[in-house]
Amino acid sequence: MPTDVSYDVRELLTRVADGDEAAFQSLFERYRSPFFGVCMKLSGAREVAEEVVQETFIRIWEKRQHLRDLEKAQAYLYRMFRNVLFEYFRHMAAERKAMGAILDHYDTGTDEGVSEKLRLEARLALLQESLRHLTPQQANVFRLIRLEGLSRNEAADRLGISPHTVRNLLAEATRVLRTKSGRLELAILFFLSMAES
Template sequence: MENATLHNEKELLQQAAAGSEAAFKALFMHYWPQVYGTSLHLTKSPEQAKDLAQDLFLKLWENRTKLAEVSNVAAYLYTSSRNLVIDYQRKKVFNADNVDYLIQFFTSSDTTAQQKLEYRELEEALAAAVNTLPDKTKEVFRLSRYEGLSHDEIAQQLGISVHSSRTYITRALAEIREQLSNHSDSLTLLFILFISRK
């Protein structure tokens, strides 16, 4: 749930942008629940959520001069939190529980019509991207990501080396990621969830 706007928020933003630690602390105390809550909702890990929320406020302080330009703090922090989570998840492999939760989050009956539309767009965009891959690359990608085979199993089934299997996957992911680069962050996140599965 978003917090109510601070009565003196504009003034606090100006003061924080000018370097006031007291003003920044007031913003921190007021918006911490929102930032932590957003991170927790997306990661399902209290420890990760706390670390990411702290990282976000640290980045805000390091770039505090930009705070004077912010008109909607709640929206700004939500977007920043979401992007930070996405960036974090790009750098790590999801565990199965996290993947299943986030996919369920975007496809459950509780999601909005917009979120469901984005998920359908992701499925279509991903399928189209996979279909443009060279035949061997496509075959390796499907065996890995759709059928869950390991590189050893793929190599044995296709009569190629494990190194070749890894190379094909690397090429496939680079090409698909490039084709999906124009989609929204939520689509990108779902794609990352999908391709990161073991």
């Protein structure tokens, strides 16, 4: 058995490239903890760390044909993890900025404006919490279409999936949100149902 760690990783990645699920499981077990630890330090949230690690390994599996004969196998894995992590933080920053702009719009400086701002903030927090019930792919589709305003075709292009899959994921996301989020106001439910019309 080779003692050189980089050689072991290259060999493991070659097996993963061939579709070897046992090798993929070994790769996951080897890198899950370091990836998880870094993400926990940066985010402080277990859910975030789990989601980022899961998405990293989903992408590694989806791009497994590129794993064969990598010069710097371990660097490739860490770069993949870093990219997923940065995407997550960029997305969260954009989401917070969008929510802040909406809240600023409703802040008129009067008691009525503050009250409306608090109600809107509560609605947005409730919607954000409800998104946690979705799978990562459903949440990605929902955010791209409902929060960023992309069309189904644009979302499909960005995610590398078919528009038909986007439609199905959006419909399923809407169903899950309706089921799990009984406290959502009718206006928000109407907003969600726009995807089906």
